[in-house]
Amino acid sequence: MSARKKLSTFFSRYAVVIIFVIITLIAIPPSGLSIKYILQEIITRLGRNSFLVLALLLPIYAGMGLNFGMTLGAMAGQVGLIFAVNYGISNWQGLVFALLVGLPISVLLGYVCGLVMNRAKGREMVTGYILAFFINGIYQFFVMYMLGSVIPMGNKSIVLSRGYGIRNTLNLESVRQSLDNIVMLRVGGFSIPLVTFIVIALLCVFVVWFKKTKLGQDMRAVGQDMAVAEAAGIPVEKTRIVAIIISTVLACAGQIIFLQNMGNLATYNAHDQTGFFAVAAILVGGASVTHASIANVFLGVTLLHAMFVVSPLAGQKLFGSAMIGEYFRQFIGYGVIAISLVLYAWRTRKAAAEARLSLRGAQNGPGKGNGKPAVGNGGQA
Amino acid sequence: MANGSSLLSIEHVSKDFYGNVVLHDVSFDLHEGEILGLVGENGAGKTTLMHILFGMPVIMETGGFQGSIKIGGTEVHFSSPFDALDAGLGMVHQEFSLIPGFTTTENIVLNRESMRASILNDVFGDRMSVLQRDRMRERAQKAIGKLGVDLNPDMLVSEMPVGHKQFTEIAREIDREQTRILILDEPTAVLTESEAEMLLQTLKRLASEGIAIIFISHRLQEVLAIANRIVVLRDGHAVKDTPNENISMRDIASWMVGRSLGESGQRSEARGFAESLFKVRHLWVDMPGETVRDVSFDVHRGEIFGIGGLAGQGKLGIPNGIMGLFPAGGEVVLDGKTVPLNDPAKALAMGMAFVSEDRRGVGLLLDESLEWNIAFTAIQVHGQYLKKIFGLFSQRDEKAMEDLCAEYVKLLDIKCTSTKQKAKELSGGNQQKVCLAKAFAIKPQLMFVSEPTRGIDVGAKKLVLDTLHHYNRDFGTTIVMVSSELEELRSICDRIAIVDEGRIAGILPPTADISEFGLLMSGAAMEEAVNA
Amino acid sequence: MRNFKTFIQDFGWPRIIIFFFLVALFIMAPFVGVRLDASFSDVLNRFGQNAIMVLAMVPMIQSGCGLNFGLALGLVAGLLGATLSLQLELHGMLGFLGAIVLATPFSIIFGWFYAKLLNKVKGEEMTIAMYVGFSFIMFMCIMWLILPYNNPTMVWGYAGKGLRTTISVENYWLKILNNFLAIKIGQFFVFPTGLLLFVALFAFLMWLFLRSKTGTAMTAVGSNPDFARASGVDVDKMRTISVIISTFLGAVGIIVYEQSFGFIQLYTAPSPMVFPAVAAILIGGASINKASMVNVLVGTILFQGLLTMTPSVINSLLQTDMSEVIRIIVSNGMILYALTRKIKVSK
Amino acid sequence: MNGTANAKGAPNTKTRRLLIRGALLVVYVLIMVLMIYSGRRHTILIDNKDAADGSYSAINGMEVSIDKQESSEYYPGDRDKAMVQGQKHTIKVNIFDDNKTIEKSFTVPLWSDVMIISVPKVVAGIEPWIAPFTMAEQIQEAQESAPPAGETTFQSLGSMIPEGMEEAQQSP
Structure with missing residues (x-):
């Protein structure tokens, strides 16, 4: 590979990362924010978001793309927190309790999600996205109508005045930052939520370890070639379901960590954007639909949130409107996802064309080709 | 060479698919350390035999088979390929079955990795065991060592040359400790000459270690080079089972394609052009x-x-390339005018038509009516079957389309409930006729017909061939017919070209001796055949 | 009997359930004090409002580009046309038609780029379309703030620039179609003749188009792209045409919606309008690669009927507002059903 | 299985796994119970009022602290609250008049949200000085907010409204 080609591959692979670094660097001076403030914000947001983003890794390994269905786990976590608040369980004990409640729910939802995705192979992403909306309907039904009527809610202060259904905004005062505050390190003027980071580190260790297990190996095999894996006797569908279940459970825990840091819960739409932010972050970090690493997660959260911190103020200063910065960062968030998906799809097609080209030449084409042409488009078959 | 008792015995195996006999009372034995060359034309029953041997679900789904298979003297019944693997059968397929992003090692031990139980096994099951990469590597190296080739155990499959992929596949079967019988289906098809040579050496080496090998290949010289015994399948019969002694390639070729003289039906009368x-x-x-x-x-x-020519040699590529369906290059001239390649619309507009071998994939709009299927190309290429309304919009002329369709339904005797019936509801033979009708409808000067009888029953086959014959005679349409069935070609063609490895091996008259065709297909003795 | 069975299979249980649910709602309506005539009028009106946006799904489905989750591009083109029409102070029918004419070049340009993109990412169209739509809406949010509009009815009063989030069309072309030849029967029932005629016109034009040479080629591309290519059809060109038409219909659809609704909604308002359109055509019996005028008609009526009837009937019945939840579950459930349905292509 | 360390399907493995999984289930429940016991939060009202029947009277001035929380001063008629987690607690009263310090421990029933402690009773040694407080509505926090607006839910589920984004983001 020539040096120039290497350079161009590097740029096309890390295009998103490079664009992001540049935009953020440009926006820092006009925002008027001090570097120290930005760093502290990034530390806080790393603790708040990393866990959620890490939940995306396994489905990518298993070849199921970006798991937009992780929102299901987030909903399970929220149900857990609602119960924790209802029973008045506070502090980190409340978080553990919420996790224990959310766990079986997220396993069940993950299983359902896996089943659905197995029925829509090749369309996992859009299916996960719609499934999240669908389950959202059921979540709304459960929280708005079941809680307080079918399932008694002891704590009347979280129930709507009509007697059932949970209030729009839930004050999580009893568990607010209880994980972060177990040990809050103060180093050089920065506050670092030590325990939160330890939990995140443990998850990273788990992911690394998991990749070394048989199941992890099977997941990689399934992710690369389902047909070959199936022929080798690996239970493909089961493996895919397990990947989604683990992702959903991690998303459940991640949402609990996220919300304890935020300190309150928008009961009916806190989960709306969970998948979007996580996916945008991992893509900004240089991951693609098929490749992702732990490094992508942390790089992505750092970059995405650095921009999120900076852009509204920069927009205010540059255009005289905070809304412009606000819209700009959303434009960038959605745009990043769109561009990454486009680049990925485009690259896959190019690779397929190149592979075809390499068939010609000295050796024979492989296979007892049945002459099924790979031309034209598969459309949305 | 055949030492000891037989390791694998195939006894009186017969198989039919819904009355269509594919295997008829096939028997042969395989002994320890023996290499058995299995040859036969496409459709001779090799694949079905392998399916039976491996307990493929497709066999059970279509009613099982008669006869028995014994391994080491005891009869076996496989309900899935995994049973066959457990019983000591190993198969290397023509298509690679490798994970591209995995290393040689990972592929060799795929789904049989060496593992150490972890504490989580008791909670979440065996798959939580941790892989022992060093053990896996050792095993891979051992298997590679047995092959006697130089393979890097840490190389990614996606970065390997083709030959190494083939060896990786074989190493995977060797790594299975119980593997005693190895079946290779066209293993040299994708290899360069030197790689193929190396593979043959490897196979001999494996045989000397006591592994029995069934070697399926169309390259007769390779079969002659390494087989101890040769079994020839033709039309489902094991027509020859002979030790590899004093046999020439020409012998095998004639066994492979040969039919008793009376059997080959009518020949086209010799015509001069x-x-x-x-x-x-x-x-x-x-x-x-x-x-x-x-x-x-x-x-x-x-x-x-x-x-x-045999499958995979490139005969199908010729019409597909000329008609612009796949990237192509070279010079093509029709009636003095150069045909632009890679542009189906131009090719069609110049008066060529194509009946694709992939009937359901390319040939038909399965979800649309027969009218659509037959008239579509004519609408798009020649703007026919359209009418203007309000003098502005051109609209499909449904009436004209129906008339056209009805005409061909009658002409080709297409069995359908109405011209509005969906193409997917017809039988294979009738679908083929629809494809032909679609090509006829644009009144071509030159027509390519690719595998016109693939997958349709005997009666329909004859009808399709007759149709082509008549169309050629009545309208003077020039036809280029591509087919794997030599007899079919010999029955209606004026000249027959045989394609081998992407090149024309030779052009013969239909009356040429059957062994000449066989030799051309086997990629041997090109000059010898050209002289014939 | 067999025919009936295959009919049910083809039509799909979810649609049948929705149909009977809607029928049940209509039957129950009088008993819970909901006026039937007002309800019918409402359903008709909402049908007319939304039908063209649902119609916009047809060309892309037919050409094999799948469900147009990127309809937002067309909606934005329509919004540009509508705001420009107001900016130019065009009133009445002139204003309405002017909006459509002004939106046309935008919809063609957007559609062309959108099609270029989709042709590069065949097989992944839906997810990408969704995000392209979202990011484009966000981009336009910035544009709405900085484009030099200055019609005082449209810009924020206090800043003097930047468009309002909702702009009333009351003095321009409010209900220009609805009131055209409208027939009023009784106190509650209004038949929006003009609106329905307009919808019928577009449906008829689409019907004609699908029967033309190009339309036929497009359908074949969606049905089997390899067949179409082998028959000399330029697949990418057909897809491009279908995307442009879909985008244009999206633009017309939102303008029709606005004249009936009374307001131009800017900023993020277009995004939540995409999913109902997708859901409606699926409820009407379309699959992700086949759709017809009947699907549009049936789907829009069923879906809008559901949206109209559930709040009034269910709320009176249960004394609680469950309509939102039903709406979410039905529409997304329908899309999910279409995505996971094993497509019966007997290859 | 090649190289698998454990004997798959062996009966003792099966039983062991069943036992371990069962035990984990028990541990799961136990942790849940433990979290409820140790994490449950109660509101303690600290009351310094005269008895209706005059059996005791308010303390003139004192400092009360619960557990190790910061103490606060009380004068007659005062009532304040403290939040405690868990069930076993101590109350420490320091009376200004005679600088006397009383320390007593008490237990809050697990499922009671609010308890009221009458400090005069504690000082006077009248049992029971701690009682459940029933007028729950009094302590309802002002968390009142409108019921979810029906019209916007479909939109918000589209997760496309920017407001939703800000909500989820909530930069501190």
């Missing part, structure tokens, strides 16, 4: 699995020109 209509020079086509490398030929006006 003066004028050349169609010229192909140095055509290459980039069609996966059917690559065409360098093909040149001429077709005379009014002739039926046959193109034969």
Whole structure:
């Protein structure tokens, strides 16, 4: 590979990362924010978001793309927190309790999600996205109508005045930052939520370890070639379901960590954007639909949130409107996802064309080709 | 060579698919350390035999088979390929079954990795065991060592040369401790000459270690080079089972394709053609699995020109490339005018038509009516079957389409409930007729027909061939017919070209001796055949 | 009997359930004090409002580009046309038609780029379309703030620039179609003749188009792209045409919606309008690669009927507002059903 | 299985796994119970009022602290609250008049949200000085907010409204 080609591959692979670094660097001076403030914000947001983003890794390994269905786990976590608040369980004990409640729910939802995705192979992403909306309907039904009527809610202060259904905004005062505050390190003027980071580190260790297990190996095999894996006797569908279940459970825990840091819960739409932010972050970090690493997660959260911190103020200063910065960062968030998906799809097609080209030449084409042409488009078959 | 008792015995195996007999009372034995060369044309029953041997679900789904299979003297019944693997059978398929992003090691031990139980096994099951990479590597190296080739255990499959992939596949079967019988289906098809040579050495080496090998190949010289015994399948019969002694390639070739003389039905009367209509020079086509490398030929006006050859050799690539369906290059001239390649619309507009071998994939709009299927190309290419309304919009002329369709339904005797019936509801033979009708409807000067009888029953086959024959005679349409069935080509073609490895191996009259065809297909003795 | 069975299978249980649910709602309506005539009028009106946006799904489905989750591009083109029409102070029918004419070049340009993109990412169209739509809406949010509009009815009063989030069309072309030849029967029932005629016109034009040479080729591309290519059809060109038409219909659809609704909604308002359109055509019986005028008609009526009837009937019945939840579950459930349905292509 | 360390399907493995999984289930429940016991939060009202029947009277001035929380001063008629987690607690009263310090421990029933402690009773040694407080509505926090607006839910589920984004983001 020539040096120039290497350079161009590097740029096309890390295009998103490079664009992001540049935009953020440009926006820092006009925002008027001090570097120290930005760093502290990034530390806080790393603790708040990393866990959620890490939940995306396994489905990518298993070849199921970006798991937009992780929102299901987030909903399970929220149900857990609602119960924790209802029973008045506070502090980190409340978080553990919420996790224990959310766990079986997220396993069940993950299983359902896996089943659905197995029925829509090749369309996992859009299916996960719609499934999240669908389950959202059921979540709304459960929280708005079941809680307080079918399932008694002891704590009347979280129930709507009509007697059932949970209030729009839930004050999580009893568990607010209880994980972060177990040990809050103060180093050089920065506050670092030590325990939160330890939990995140443990998850990273788990992911690394998991990749070394048989199941992890099977997941990689399934992710690369389902047909070959199936022929080798690996239970493909089961493996895919397990990947989604683990992702959903991690998303459940991640949402609990996220919300304890935020300190309150928008009961009916806190989960709306969970998948979007996580996916945008991992893509900004240089991951693609098929490749992702732990490094992508942390790089992505750092970059995405650095921009999120900076852009509204920069927009205010540059255009005289905070809304412009606000819209700009959303434009960038959605745009990043769109561009990454486009680049990925485009690259896959190019690779397929190149592979075809390499068939010609000295050796024979492989296979007892049945002459099924790979031309034209598969459309949305 | 055959020492000891037989390791694998196939006894009186017969199999039919819904009355269509594919295997008829096939028996042979395989002994320890023996290499058995299994040869036969496409459709001779090799694949079905392997399916039976491996307990493929498709066999059970279609009613099982008669006869028995014994391994080491005891009868076995496999309900899935995994049973066969457990019983000591190993198979290397023509298509690679490797994970591209895995290393040689990971592929060799795929799903049989060495593992150490972890504490989580008791909670979440065995798959939580941790892989022992060093053990896996050792095993891979051992298997590679047995092959006697130089393979890097840490190389990614996606970065390997093709030959190494093939060896990785074999190493995977060798790593299975119980593997005693190894079946290779066209293992040299994708290899370069030197790689193929190395593979043959490896197989001999494995045989000397006591592994029995069934070697399926169309390259007869390879079979002659390594087989201890040769079994020839033809039309489901094991026509020959002979030790590899004093056999020539020509012998095998004639056993493979030979039919008793009386059997081969009518031959086209010899016709003379003066004028050349169609010229192909140095055509290459980039069609996966059917690559065409360098093909040149001429077709005379009014002739039926046959193109034969074994599957995967590139015969299908020729019409697909000329009609612009796959990237192609070279020079193609029709009636003095150069045909632009890679542009189906132009090719069609110049008066060529194509009946694809992939009937359901390319040939038909399965979800649309027969009217659509037959008239569509004519609408798009020649703007026919359209009418203007308000003098502005051109609309489909449903009436004209129906008339057209009805005409062909009658002409070709297409069995359907109405011209509005959906194409997917017809039988294979009738679908094929629809495809032909679609091509006829644009009144072509030159028509390519690819595998016109694939997958349809005997009666329909005859009808389709008769249709082509009559169309050629009545309208003078020049036809280029591509088929894997030599007999079919010989029955209606005026000349037959045989394609081998992406090149024309030779062009023969239909009356040529059957062994000549066999030799051409086996990629041997090109000059010998050309003289014939 | 067999025919009936295959009919049910083809039509799909979810649609049948929705149909009977809607029928049940209509039957129950009088008993819970909901006026039937007002309800019918409402359903008709909402049908007319939304039908063209649902119609916009047809060309892309037919050409094999799948469900147009990127309809937002067309909606934005329509919004540009509508705001420009107001900016130019065009009133009445002139204003309405002017909006459509002004939106046309935008919809063609957007559609062309959108099609270029989709042709590069065949097989992944839906997810990408969704995000392209979202990011484009966000981009336009910035544009709405900085484009130099200055019609005082449209810009924020206090800043003097930047468009309002909702702009009333009351003095321009409010209900220009609805009131055209409208027939009023009784106190509660209004038949929006003009609106329905307009919808019928577009449906008829689409019907004509699908029967033309190009339309036929497009359908074949969606049905089997390899067949179409082998028959000399330029697949990418057909897809491009279908995307442009879909985008244009999206633009017309939102303008029709606005004249009936009374307001131009800017900023993020277009995004939540995409999913109902997708859901409606699926409820009407379309699959992700086949759709017809009947699907549009049936789907829009069923879906809008559901949206109209559930709040009034269910709320009176249960004394609680469950309509939102039903709406979410039905529409997304329908899309999910279409995505996971094993497509019966007997290859 | 090649190289698998454990004997798959062996009966003792099966039983062991069943036992371990069962035990984990028990541990799961136990942790849940433990979290409820140790994490449950109660509101303690600290009351310094005269008895209705005059059996005791308010303390003139004192400092009360619960557990190790910061103490606060009380004068007659005062009532304040403290939040405690868990069930076993101590109350420490320091009376200004005689600088006397009383320390007593008490237990809050697990499922009671609010308890009221009458400090005069504690000082006077009248049992029971701690009682459940029933007028729950009094302590309802002002968390009142409108019921979810029906019209916007479909939109918000589209997760496309920017407001939703800000909500989820909530930069501190």
